[in-house]
Amino acid sequence: MIQRLIRIFITNSLKMISLLLAVSIISFILVCASPIDPVQQYIFSLGTAVSPQQRAEIEEYWGVNEPPVERYLNWLGEVLKGNLGESAIYRRPVADIIGQRFLNSLALMISAWILSGLIGFALGCVMGLYQDRALDKILKKICYILSSIPTFWLGLLFLLIFSVWLGWFPSGFSSPIGVLSENVTVWQKIHHLILPALTLSLMSFSNIALHTRQKLIDVLHREYAQFARARGEGKWMLLRRHGLRNIMLPALTLQFASFAELFGGSVLAENVFSYPGLGSAVSAAGLNSDVPLLLGVTLLSTLFVCIGNMIANILYGIVDPQIREVHK
């Protein structure tokens, strides 16, 4: 068992490393091909005039005139040493920025992920059990509406209602303004997290609910559900004994595969709520041509999505007896 898990872990890690390499090459090529001029951007952000000679020196120092392959290898070599470069807009090492912002984003994404997973799964079960009844029809319509609403618009709506009109939640940032970071309490952080997390979870929960609903309906029409009914099991007993265990696997896959969507959604949600996470960093980097930060975040998001998929793969092997048997 342990041995098998280690094997899955190693094969998945190898796949992940090759994928990271591929992603880094492609994003490097894209940046090279784009009209972004990092030197110009750097000089611009210095805020002082630079003579053509000084500019040439900077270009020489940065290795801008070397062939792209060599530039890529230089960059990769530094990345492997742990140096992701220095962000042009924040004037700090990229690794520091990512590390700090990732924690904020992680708190946001994990809470949204759990929230949407739980709500989506529970609602999906209820809809599946009451297929085509009034309750199912109403919930289904709500799901359709929610999944067609863009995240940022929903975010704005929440801001308007809960923050501006009702004043229940702060309108942005991850901590109160004017308070030193060491004085911010956990409660204050959670208070700032609720609205963005809710927005982000509403984006993906309807997807999970609709999938769970369909999966449960499939299960309830299978022969073993029919047989369980013939043995006297009622609706909820059927869900508890057969429904849950048979829809758990697809639900898990879906839930972990949603990491990618979650990351994409967090870019929008963080911008609306001015939440200082990776999402707002990546849009700032994109708008201000901050190449090192952009590449760094790209690599990290790839890693994040890959880890999500790997966890799903490993869990599959643990949960499904038929897959366990194949690997024996």
Place this chain on the structure above:
Amino acid sequence: MEQKKDALLKIQNLSVSFRRYNHGLEQENLQVVSDLDLTVYPGEIVAIAGSSGSGKSILASAILGILPNNAKVDGNLYFKGETLTPQLQQQLRGTKIALVPQSIAFLDPLMKIGKQVDGHRRPKPVQTRKALFARFGLPQEIQYLYPFQLSGGMARRVLVSTALISDAELILADEPTPGMSLDQALEALQMFREIADQGKGVVLITHDLDLAFEFADRVAVFYAGTTVETAPASDFKKGPDALRHPYSKALWHALPQNGFHPIEGFQPYAGNLPPACLFAPRCPYATEKCRTQAPLLREVRGGEVRCYYGA
């Protein structure tokens, strides 16, 4: 009336139809079972013979009360003389009436055998299960296995165990033999014989006619959702002259060992049933009366037949 008291299961004039929507809002009722009669006494096996689409499996669901929501049931069903209401059916399923499904697809692929045989009722009948496994020659360890890990023979005995773990008095076996070798089929039927000999009633829904004739006490022949004849199994062994209904005779002639002679035509499908006798369009003896007025079930020589001319 006296019979009704003794009978374990009595079905009179059972009709089942499904509501269906055609092209938008046009509603249609599909009659799949019409005027079906069946009686099962304790200690006997009643085999139900008939081709696919003759309403055999729907009968089992109707007795258990687990037909889909769009089904409409008419007629009288009695269990030990009591009318089978939905409430009573809910009480009886899995306790007094048990279903033996036909294949491993009826077991939850992700639940261990032991838990599955025990069922959802509490307290768990663990001791009964152990005794049953021992009686069927099943190793006790299989309680920790999943259905896909069982051999075909084991799976079949496990399926029968799910019915016997309750103290059901009526066992409905839905095609328990297809896909089995002759040995396995004989073993399975022997199992049902033993169950019946203990005083339980067994309804054996089957395609394997010659095996059914061998093990059953009585045979009910289904055609297009109704019973055309009920006869002692021995009559089927004697041959067509001992049988009462033209369809039963045709069925006998169609068996491989009796010459494999089919009759013309097809069984009518639900939604396209003949107005009176359902067999009339294919019957060589049909008269004008058969096409205008449906025959009732009547007793002939210790059996029952739904035909004006059967003798």
